[in-house]
Amino acid sequence: MxxxxxxxxxxxxxxxxxxxxxxxxxxxxxxxxxxxxxxxxxxxxxxxxxxxxxxxxxxxxxxxxxxxxxxxxxxxxxxxxxxxxxxxxxxxxxxxxxxxxxxxxxxxxxxxxxxxxxxxxxxxxxxxxxxxxxxxxxxxxxxxxxxxxxxxxxxQGVNSGGxxxxxxxxxxxxxxxxxxxxxxxxxxxxxxxxxxxxxxxxxxxxxxxxxxxxxxxxxxxxxxxxxxxxxxxYKDAHQPTPVVESGQASAKPGSLMGDTVVMLSLYPEFPTSVMSSMTSSGEFIFLVDRSGSMSCPMHRGEGAQERIGSARDTLLLLLKSLPMGCYFNIFGFGSNYESFFPKSVEYSQQTMDDALNKVQTMGADMGGTEILEPLKHIYSQSCIPNQPRQLFLFTDGEVGNTKQVLDLVKKNAKSHRCFSFGIGEGASSALISGVAKEGGGHSQFITGTDRMQPKVMQSLRFALQPAVVDIAVDWKVPKGVSVTPLSQPISVLFQGQRSLIYAQLTGESSKQTEGSVTVKYSLAKQPVKNQLCFSLKPAEDTGLTVHRLGARTLIRSLEVEERGGGSEKKATELKDRVVNLSVQSGxxxxxxxxxxxxxxxxxxxxxxxxxxxxxxxxIGGGGGGGGSMRMGRSCRLMKKSTKMYHAAPMAKMRLCAAPMIMCHSAFPGGRTGTENQLGTCKRSLSRDLCEPSSVYCDAGTHSIKHGFEMADNFEMAENTITVPELTRDPLFQLISLQKASGSWVLETALVLVLGKTLEEVDKTKPEQVDQEVWATVLALIWLHGFKIKDQDEWQLLAIKAVAWIQAQNVPFVPECVAAGNALLGCKVQKETLGL
Missing domain, CATH: 2.60.40 (Immunoglobulin-like)
Structure with missing residues (x-):
């Protein structure tokens, strides 16, 4: 059409x-x-x-x-x-x-x-x-x-057919x-x-x-x-739920619409012993849209970040959260595509640093939205033995060859899992949801004022969960009742993530009125099963909602099978079956x-x-800046003109002769408006003379949107140091300083985030404790003390940090935690840190 x-x-x-x-x-x-x-x-x-x-x-x-x-x-x-x-x-x-x-x-x-x-x-x-x-x-x-x-x-060159x-x-x-x-x-x-x-x-x-x-x-x-x-x-949203719906009175008995249909909402619960340790293997491939529309703002409110900027922040989090021993690569795509490395590389301090340097230069500068070709290239590369492939796709676009993309993902589903993220308004749900479904992963949409990072980190936690294998679904129904599944067999399970099962129930039982379904699987070589019992008595006032959703589920799977190739006779049979089912169910x-x-x-x-x-x-968003698209200008028209502030790579900052105090209240705050860098601004840093009791705080009037301005011509007092540029968010500054191993090094940039001086931090360190261990404990306390609301974003990198500390066999951890709390003004328990 x-x-x-x-x-x-x-x-x-x-x-x-x-x-x-x-x-x-x-x-x-x-x-x-x-x-x-x-x-x-x-x-x-x-x-x-x-x-x-x-x-x-x-x-x-x-x-x-x-x-x-x-x-x-x-x-x-x-x-x-x-x-x-x-x-x-x-x-x-x-x-x-x-x-x-x-x-x-x-x-x-x-x-x-x-x-x-x-x-x-x-x-x-x-x-x-x-x-x-x-x-x-x-x-x-x-x-x-x-x-x-x-x-x-x-x-270009794609035949869109009808x-x-x-x-x-x-x-x-x-x-x-x-x-x-x-x-x-x-x-x-x-x-x-x-x-x-x-x-x-x-x-x-x-x-x-x-x-x-x-x-x-x-x-x-x-x-x-x-x-x-x-x-x-809802309260207690993760409760398994069965819905049993009676058939249509006018429909033929034995047909989908004439029989009872059941919809089961399952939330698998994995054993705690298995979930306590994340997998340390895997090949993680991040496929990032760099089309022109990624320069659009994330939303239309004040202080909105560009989509490509949010993607860069997200890649920083992802790279810091990966486990040692895994493999990774990053692809950018637009009208063409390019990768950071010729093939996936082992995760180490060197490869992480190389990748982060390239992430900083990523822009929305690659034209249109060609997703199919980079996917073909990725799938053409051999999988790494014992490193399950995990693909993360980020795009704000829509493509005219959606079904070709989905078919390609489905064809390669056995070799990988695909997690997809739709960015901005109007992102194609068929594309975003479809690649995750066909790739056995999970999809997320980031719209309005949503932050990309917590949603992406949830998917990374899913990807790091032990793989579930040998999934089987067993039905137990009374004699005289038969079960015909309408859903495709379950191919993937994640802890706490919902799975929906549809089935047609044919026949009746005069005695028993209950049935059950049991999902069995193997997790980390341990057999696990989850069971849900349900009444065969249909619910009231459900109309035909469950029947129609069940029919839709079956129709979609038959359509995919029809596109999958095979003989002309088989394709015709599948098409006829879809038409009959569609006509029957409406x-x-x-x-x-x-x-x-x-x-x-x-x-x-x-x-x-x-x-x-x-x-x-x-509005902004859409497929990018090339090909047959007629968009791009609308993004730029919407973006407000805001002054960009940048610090020199190593800006000089004057310190007062008297000890400078960093106000603790500067850090737990939010990230929007003029208080989103280090807290409420009480005075500008620039050229103001410090008094003995001066408070170091955010240069709010100079760092509203895109950076932290520290002029390199500050007046020099008797104490002068050079410090790295501060990012617009102290949380991301802290994260950017973490090593691939999970540790932090005691350095000026770190203590600046903590709100202390090097002298204060060094003076309070327990004598027997190594500086790197001390810095890592302080970083963990700061995260739990001031950024607990953002735990979804830093949880995985904190787990890495805890594992690194434990590997050092440090005997003075309680003393470290006590000293860190006293220094930072926190009350974080050792057990809370995971130590």
């Missing part, structure tokens, strides 16, 4: 889209989303409208209807070619027709054809889908209502001529802790004393500069479409119908 974005006309004449109303019903970890779009044709001729829009890749579109005037037409699912022919025939005979179909290149893009909208008439289009809710790093359940359809970067690429017609977000309203109803067996969003919300309204039901609405005045995200938090697929025909006046339309375009908001 030819993809344009919005209601399209060759003359770019607008059709007023009056409003979009969205109703969300969240039931535990599943959501049903109904969208109603109101249009009005003020033209003098009939109108054919083409509307292209994004949906979550995991969504199962299950209802589509249109109401023109007082007449409502409900669409049905048919084979795509047949549906298109019916649509064309209806239009040529003067009938009104509606066609909804999924893109053949990406499962998260849909096209709606409305033909024809009579002059003076209004149209109300209703679309409904169900979707699973992804679990975030902080255990929130993410609901994304895509409002942004970025252009899909079309790699799918085409989405050509975005855009206007500034403030000029979007329609409004959006969102209302959500949340219900769960467990209390609802809170609901958050990247957009302003009205207050949460609980509907019962148990706080298991609540409503919330999007505040008026949405600016259309981002997708709408809701994050729902759930969309790549081979089917929703079609509705309403008999109007019966008079054939004379001449071509008008086509009209509803523009989408212009």
């Amino acid at each position: 030819v993809c344009h974005c919005g209601l399209v006309t060759g003359k770019n004449e607008p059709v007023p889209l009056k409003s979009i109303e969205v109703e969300v019903k969240v039931n535990d970890h599943v959501a049903t989303v109904s969208s109603t779009l109101q249009y009005e044709n003020k033209e003098e001729q009939p109108l054919e409208a083409i509307f292209v829009f994004p949906l979550p890749a995991e969504a199962a579109v299950c209802h589509f209807s249109a109401k023109i005037g007082e007449t409502e037409v409900v669409a049905h699912v048919k084979e795509k070619k047949q549906a298109r022919e019916e649509y064309d025939d209806a239009l040529s005979s003067g009938q009104q027709a509606f066609l909804l179909e999924e893109s053949e290149q990406s499962s998260d893009v849909f096209q709606l054809n409305v033909g024809s909208l009579p002059p003076g008439e209004s149209a109300s289009i209703r679309l409904e889908y169900v979707t699973e809710l992804a679990v975030q790093a902080d255990d929130g359940l993410r609901i994304c209502l895509p409002a942004v359809l970025n252009p899909r970067y079309e790699p 799918g085409g690429s989405a050509q975005v017609t855009s206007v500034p977000a403030s000029a979007v001529p329609y409004n959006l309203s969102v209302k959500a109803h949340v219900s769960s067996p467990r209390p609802i802790s809170k609901v958050e969003s990247n957009c302003p919300l009205d207050p949460l309204n609980y509907l019962n004393p148990e706080q298991t039901q609540a409503t919330i609405s999007l505040a008026a005045g949405h600016k259309f500069d981002r997708d709408v995200e809701l994050l729902v938090y 759930v969309s697929s790549v081979f089917t479409a929703f079609i509705a025909v309403h008999k109007g006046s019966g008079e054939a339309v004379k001449g071509p119908m008008l086509r009209r375009n509803v523009p989408t908001p212009r």
Whole structure:
């Protein structure tokens, strides 16, 4: 199909889209989303409208209807070619027709054809889908209502087939001529802790004393500069949950829709003895988008960091957190690609330093978004024996060959795990979620004011978990009941991460009313099993949500199998099976479409119908700066002009003759605004004369956004030293000083972060303790004392530090910890440090 974005006309004449109303019903970890779009044709001729829009890749579109005037037409699912022919025939005979179909290149893009909208008439289009809710790093359940359809970067020389690429017609977000309203109803067996969003919300309204039901609405005045995200938090979110749903009364017994379907939400719990030690092996490959759009800000708020800058910070954390003995490499990609090393190298102080030097020079300077070619190169390299390959993909883009990328990842899934990260608004959920699913890994989306680092570090913790092998699922159901799995066999398990299983239950039992499922696997050569019991009695008021999600799961796996090659006969059989299942369940697929025909006046339309375009908001992000993309400038238009401050590599700083005091309150603070470097500024460093009681603090007025300004022409007092440049965040300064082994060296840059002088630190060191051990203990105390809220980011490198200390066989650890607490003003226990 030819993809344009919005209601399209060759003359770019607008059709007023009056409003979009969205109703969300969240039931535990599943959501049903109904969208109603109101249009009005003020033209003098009939109108054919083409509307292209994004949906979550995991969504199962299950209802589509249109109401023109007082007449409502409900669409049905048919084979795509047949549906298109019916649509064309209806239009040529003067009938009104509606066609909804999924893109053949990406499962998260849909096209709606409305033909024809009579002059003076209004149209109300209703679309409904169900979707699973992804679990975030902080255990929130993410609901994304895509409002942004970025252009899909079309790699040069790639034949997009029938799918085409989405050509975005855009206007500034403030000029979007329609409004959006969102209302959500949340219900769960467990209390609802809170609901958050990247957009302003009205207050949460609980509907019962148990706080298991609540409503919330999007505040008026949405600016259309981002997708709408809701994050729902439950108490005891990691409880396994079964949902049993009865079949459709009108469906044939023995069919998917006629039988009972069960959905099991499992949270595997690994033995503590196994999880206490992370694996020290692996080949870690970081594939980082360096297309032009990575120069866009992470969000539109004050002080937003560029995406490529956040990626550099994240790579710093990753490199510092890798275990000794593993292998790694870093690739940057755009219109082409390049790697830091010809092949993966062993992790050491030298290779880490080499990589960090190159990370500092990484820019958003490589053009478009060609993901397929670097993946082919990576997969062409032989795996290192006994070093399981772990691939981390970072991108803000969308590509026109999404399914080719997914097929390549699936083909190589047995040799690696893939963790993916979608950066910014409009990142393709089909691409990000798809590569993680096919690669047996985990996906994360970083939008709004989200920080990339905690989400990435959660995935690294997953990657460092011992590999789960020999996974088997055993069902136990009463005699007379049979089980047909709808999900693909479980291929990967992570500690605390949810796994969903769908199955069709055929038959009945007159006696037993309970069943169970047991997941068995081997972990670090230890047999483990987790069991969940469930009642066969169907839940009430679930509609057909579970059936449709189960059908969608099976449809997706059959589509992938059909693309996987094989005989023409097999491909035809798989396609026919998808079409039959899609028609039976009323759930969309790549081979089917929703079609509705309403008999109007019966008079054939004379001449071509008008086509009209509803523009989408212009925002940053998208596929990069090359190929067929027409973006890039919008990013630069949005970025505010901010003065850049840089320190010389070794800036000179005047010290007072009297001891200088670093205020402890400077360090635990946040990272935004003018207090995000070392704390609240009480005076500028630059050229101010120090008094005996002066306090060393942040040069806030000189380091607002991108660095710490320390002029190299300070007046020189009797004590002068040179210190390294401070980064904008003391946490990252501390992390950057850690050695690959996990230790810290006692140096000026470290004590500067700690807020002390070298003299103070050296004077309080226990005599029997080595300086490197002392520095490492101080760094650990500082992290636990002042940065405990950021523990998700530094936890792995702290584990390395503890392991290094323990390897030194130091007999005076308690004395070290006590002295460190006294020096830094903390009360961190030795056990808290892991020592």
